[in-house]
Structures are given as structure tokens and as C-alpha cells.
Amino acid sequence: MPKVLIADKMSNRAVEVFKARGVDVDVITGLSKDELMKIIGEYDGLAVRSSTRPDAEIIGQATNLKVIGRAGIGVDNVDIKSATDRGVVVMNTPFGNAITTAEHAIAMLFAAARQIPKASERTQNGEWPKSDYKGTELFNKTLGVIGCGNIGALVAERALGLKMKVIAFDPYLTEERARKIGVEKVELDTLFQRADAITLHTPLVESTKNIVNRERLGMTRKGLILVNCARGGLVDEEALKDALDAGHVSAAALDVFSIEPAKEHALFGTPGFIATPHLGASTNEAQENVAVQVAEQMADYLLTGAISNAINTPSITAEEAPRLKPWVDLADKLGTMMGQLLHEPAKSIQITYKGGITQLNTNPLSAAALAGMLKAAMPDVNMVSAPVLAKERGIELTESYVNEAERADSLIRITVETAVRKFAIVGTIYRGEPRIVRLFGVPMDAAFSPSMIYVRNDDKPGFIGEVGRVLGEAKTNIATFSLGRKKEGGEAVCLISVDGMVSDATVAAIQAIDQVKIVDRVTL
CATH class of the missing domain: 3.30.1330.90 (D-3-phosphoglycerate dehydrogenase; domain 3)
Structure with missing residues (x-):
């Protein structure tokens, strides 16, 4: 019987799926690196979220490991090269929390455009600061979407429903696909020059690190709204603070940070800045979806050889x-x-x-x-x-x-x-x-x-x-x-x-x- 370790907190539905499929499962969360290295050799599968970071040393001790399942989209916490070298399949769940993340991005866009969090805080503190908050109307504004994959396309669909104009940069986006989802495909610099608001939906890789940097922020229209519900590290946070302080960027809403948990940050308290603690996938529906999906995918692979949503090897359906x-x-x-x-x-x-x-x-x-x-x-x-x-x-x-x-x-x-x-x-x-x-x-x-x-x-x-x-x-x-x-x-x-x-x-x-x-x- 294959044996799986769930090393991060996730819905108990994952355990139910594994057991129903005939896979032995242990749930041990909060392990230190040394503790994980001592026991990882016992397991055929490792299910994680974002807290556990299977690096080269951990994977090197995983003598029986066949699959790592990431309950979520981003896999930057997994050493893909080491897993690939050892023949370990790395899977993610790109669809389980897509709608939830897209909705959060739109919510952050509204919150930034109308400065809802600060207005709410001051109102509840006994003020009535009506004259201090003249927001920005999203109707007929141009939204720039960086990364127009599954989540980016969902955000674009919702923005179009708000009667916004949507332009998108994605090196893998075809003209045909752009037309189908109703966006205009543009080059990256063009997006920064034309957008009234920008939202990020791209993975963190070497080519996207600090994709929003000082130079590109300087290209943007005064009054830009920036939203990042994708990955920390996509935004040069120091350059963003300077742009907010200068009033060039009117508002920014970040759900992710280059270092997490971000309990202290230079951006905190900056006028026009909104922060949430990596809540993009945090709905009951999404948590259950990704837990079920990762368990089903891992069980399929361990029991039948079927591969779904793999990062480092071709997919094979159960059929x-x-x-x-x-x-x-x-x-x-x-x-x-x-x-x-x-x-x-x-x-x-x-x-x-x-x-x-x-x-x-x-x-x-x-x-x-x-x-x-x-x-x-x-x-x-x-x-x-x-x-x-x-x-x-x-x-x-x-x-x-x-x-x-x-x-x-x-x-x-x-x-x-x-x-x-x-x-x-x-x-x-x-x-x-x-x-x-x-x-x-x-x-x-x-x-x-x-x-x-x-x-x-x-x-x-x-x-x-x-x-x-x-x-x-x-x-x-x-x-x-x-x-x-x-x-x-x-x-x-x-x-x-x-x-x-x-x-x-x-x-x-x-x-x-x-x-x-x-x-x-x-x-x-």
C-alpha cells in the first residue's frame, strides 16, 4: 500500500480521499526541516501547501518518494530540479482555487480604487471622513493583466463584466486566445504605459522576478492602481513604496510579499496601501477543492500511473x-x-x-x-x-x-x-x-x-x-x-x-x- 505524508494544514477531505482510494496517509504538520528529513524516506508521496519547502536535501533523503503534490498553484517552495533529477513527479492544483483567487484580485481592485479599508477603519473610530475619500471609478478604465493563464483569464472576464477595457501581456497568449476571452494582447512596456490599473497573475521565476520595477513604474500613468495576488517577489516593494509616497501610484493592494509572513514591512502605513495576509485562496470552497484535487491526483499516480497537472513530466490520464x-x-x-x-x-x-x-x-x-x-x-x-x-x-x-x-x-x-x-x-x-x-x-x-x-x-x-x-x-x-x-x-x-x-x-x-x-x- 502506498504511503503519503500530508505535511501542511489542509482540509480533512484529503485524508478521506486517500483512505477511500486505498492509500495509507499520515498527517504531521509543522515539522522542522531536520524532522522532515528523518521521516521522509518512509513515504511514497508528500502533500504540501506553501509552508513546507521540499529542497534538495529533503528530496535527497526521500529514497521512496515518487510524487510531491502541491495543494495550490505556485510551486516555488518545491525544488523542481532536484525532484526531476530524482524522478519525483511534482503536481499542483491549478484549478481548485482559481475562482477564489480571481475574486480576491477583483475585491482588492475595488478596495484600492475606493480605499475601503482605511475609510472603514476611520468611520468605526468615530470619524466621518467623507470628504477625504474621493475614489476612482473602474468603469471604462483600462486594466492591464500580466499573466493571462487560468486565473488571469478569470480576472479579465470579471473586469470585462465591469465594462473595463482589458489589455494583457503573456508570452504564451495567442492572438486567437486573446480574442476568445475578449482582451487585447500587448507587449509588456505597452501595458505599463496604457493601463490605469495593473493586476499580476504570473508565476515567480527568474524572468518574472521584480517584473514590476522602478523603471516600469516610471512608465505608468499618474494615479496607477497596482494589485498583486499572485506571488511575492513579482514587485520591487521598495520602488513601489517610493511611487506611493510620490503620489505617482495612487493605490496598491498586495496579498503576497517577497518575505512571508510579512509581520513588519516598510509599506505598512503608507498612504494608499492595502495588505492582506496571503488570502487569495482562502475560502472554504477553495481549501476543500485543492485538498480533494491534490489527493485524487496523487492517489491516481501512485495506484495507476496516471499523471495530472504535473510540472515536470507529461500528463497521463487514468484512462x-x-x-x-x-x-x-x-x-x-x-x-x-x-x-x-x-x-x-x-x-x-x-x-x-x-x-x-x-x-x-x-x-x-x-x-x-x-x-x-x-x-x-x-x-x-x-x-x-x-x-x-x-x-x-x-x-x-x-x-x-x-x-x-x-x-x-x-x-x-x-x-x-x-x-x-x-x-x-x-x-x-x-x-x-x-x-x-x-x-x-x-x-x-x-x-x-x-x-x-x-x-x-x-x-x-x-x-x-x-x-x-x-x-x-x-x-x-x-x-x-x-x-x-x-x-x-x-x-x-x-x-x-x-x-x-x-x-x-x-x-x-x-x-x-x-x-x-x-x-x-x-x-x-
Whole structure:
């Protein structure tokens, strides 16, 4: 039974989901880093919110960990690279609190435009400061949305309902998508120059850190309203204070800060400034939604291999997982064999899918093939880390699709190009078992086995007898013997499945046979 640790406070519905699905679960919150490191090795899954920070040291101690689930959107508290290197899938829940966060952003926009918190405070203190608060009407104003993904689009939809004009910057936003949600796509500097109000809905990464800085604030219209309900660190808080003090920014509402909890801050008390303590996702509905969603996603992965909303690996639906499993196994075996038969670095890898398999989700298959390929040089590589490692090493991956397949309903072809040559291996699934149907241009029909001998030889009489003699003298039992050739008397390929490992002396004896050109061992 898989075992999961819930390390941050979340709705008890998560526990109910895990138990109902047959996953063992412990709830231990408030752990120090050292305390977490001592116990993390016991768990297959770790569910967190924003308090627990699984870094490289913690992940390094997580010997059984397979998945980290973040109940929420932002994953900057998780060391994605370390998780990827260790083959740990990192998931978030991008939809569970989207509406709640969007509503909070709109609420903050209204509060800033009318200075509601300060007016309320003074009124309740016995004042009647009606003349001190002349707010800003949002009707017909231009709202700039930085980050127009799920939450940004929901904010835009609500702003359009208020009859605001909405412009958006997002490097992944297409013109077609912009038109569909009713916003105008603009460049970042243009957004700062045109917007009457700006709201942030982008993750915190290197390229977005301090995206609202002193220079860009200087581009804005006098009287700007700024709202940040996304991530702390997106706003240069010192520059914002200066802009508020100068009256250039009329109001700012922050739900997140670069350092949290922000119990003391230079912005506190600044005229026009509103703060809330990271409440974007804090509604009963959102808390339950993200808890249920993260538990369902983690349980699906641990029990069936289904992957949803993963940050560092392709998604696989629960329906796809059983159908993909044999093809993932085939892709891994083809890649592993190719990796062991190559003796120089790969420059490029092309994976071609033919026939019915083109209708499946092939992303996991490509990841499995890459992992198999790289295994010979990097034993710790896995499906999660393989695409990243290949890219880091300058290996170009391309995928292609052909509707018709020869000799089978579906085929996977892996072609690898090195500095000096090009090789290809083709496989299929036949009666539920992975098979090799072509190897380095030679047609054949061979099963995979844990220990195999690959031989490239001249197609001349006496070869099979000589190989049998060598293996017999080495007391190595032959399980299967598969042959293929391009033409009579030409080059042939042989795959021999044997029981047990093959010694260096046996390989050398096979190499010494007259007809033999190349001998290699393959271990799966």
C-alpha cells in the first residue's frame, strides 16, 4: 500500500480521499526541516501547501518518494530540479482555487480604487471622513493583466463584466486566445504605459522576478492602481513604496510579499496601501477543492500511473495509463538497447510513431525512450529527468507520426544520429509482448530478454555453428536465437537471448569468429 505524508494544514477531505482510494496517509504538520528529513524516506508521496519547502536535501533523503503534490498553484517552495533529477513527479492544483483567487484580485481592485479599508477603519473610530475619500471609478478604465493563464483569464472576464477595457501581456497568449476571452494582447512596456490599473497573475521565476520595477513604474500613468495576488517577489516593494509616497501610484493592494509572513514591512502605513495576509485562496470552497484535487491526483499516480497537472513530466490520464503501459515498456526497452549498442555520443534522436499508436498520448513514450537511451551513461536517469538531461547535453529530439504501419498495427521507430553514423531500431507489441521487428536496417522478429548478445556478421555458412560452439564451451545456455539479413550473402544481424551474464572472454571468443564484425552485450 502506498504511503503519503500530508505535511501542511489542509482540509480533512484529503485524508478521506486517500483512505477511500486505498492509500495509507499520515498527517504531521509543522515539522522542522531536520524532522522532515528523518521521516521522509518512509513515504511514497508528500502533500504540501506553501509552508513546507521540499529542497534538495529533503528530496535527497526521500529514497521512496515518487510524487510531491502541491495543494495550490505556485510551486516555488518545491525544488523542481532536484525532484526531476530524482524522478519525483511534482503536481499542483491549478484549478481548485482559481475562482477564489480571481475574486480576491477583483475585491482588492475595488478596495484600492475606493480605499475601503482605511475609510472603514476611520468611520468605526468615530470619524466621518467623507470628504477625504474621493475614489476612482473602474468603469471604462483600462486594466492591464500580466499573466493571462487560468486565473488571469478569470480576472479579465470579471473586469470585462465591469465594462473595463482589458489589455494583457503573456508570452504564451495567442492572438486567437486573446480574442476568445475578449482582451487585447500587448507587449509588456505597452501595458505599463496604457493601463490605469495593473493586476499580476504570473508565476515567480527568474524572468518574472521584480517584473514590476522602478523603471516600469516610471512608465505608468499618474494615479496607477497596482494589485498583486499572485506571488511575492513579482514587485520591487521598495520602488513601489517610493511611487506611493510620490503620489505617482495612487493605490496598491498586495496579498503576497517577497518575505512571508510579512509581520513588519516598510509599506505598512503608507498612504494608499492595502495588505492582506496571503488570502487569495482562502475560502472554504477553495481549501476543500485543492485538498480533494491534490489527493485524487496523487492517489491516481501512485495506484495507476496516471499523471495530472504535473510540472515536470507529461500528463497521463487514468484512462490512458493501462493502454500506455506496454508501449512505455517497449519504448524503454528500445531506447535501452540503442543506448547500449551505441559507442559514441548521440547528436539527435528521432522517434517515429506509426499506425494506431499515433492516436495515443505519445509524450510518455518519448520520455521513456530517452531515459532508456541515456541509461548507459547516466544510470540514475528516469522518465522525469530524461528530457531535461537530453536538452542540457545538446541532444535534439524530434517526433513524427505516420498513419499507416508496415508489418504491424503499430510501430515505434527510434533513429539516432551520431557524429559518424545513423542507427535505427523498430519495435511493436505482439500479443501483449514487446518485439523487435527491425534492427539497424535489418528485418527480424526478436523478443527482449534480460541478457542478450548482439552480433553483426557476414551471412556465410558456419556462423551459427561457431557461435553455438563458443557458448556451449562457456556453458552459456541459449534461450532464443533470432537472425535477420538484408540480402543473401550480405550483412546479417543476430540477437541471442541467453541465461545469465556473458563474460568478457565469451564476447572475445565470438568476436574471433571469421564472419563476425561486431559483438555487444545488451542487459535489460
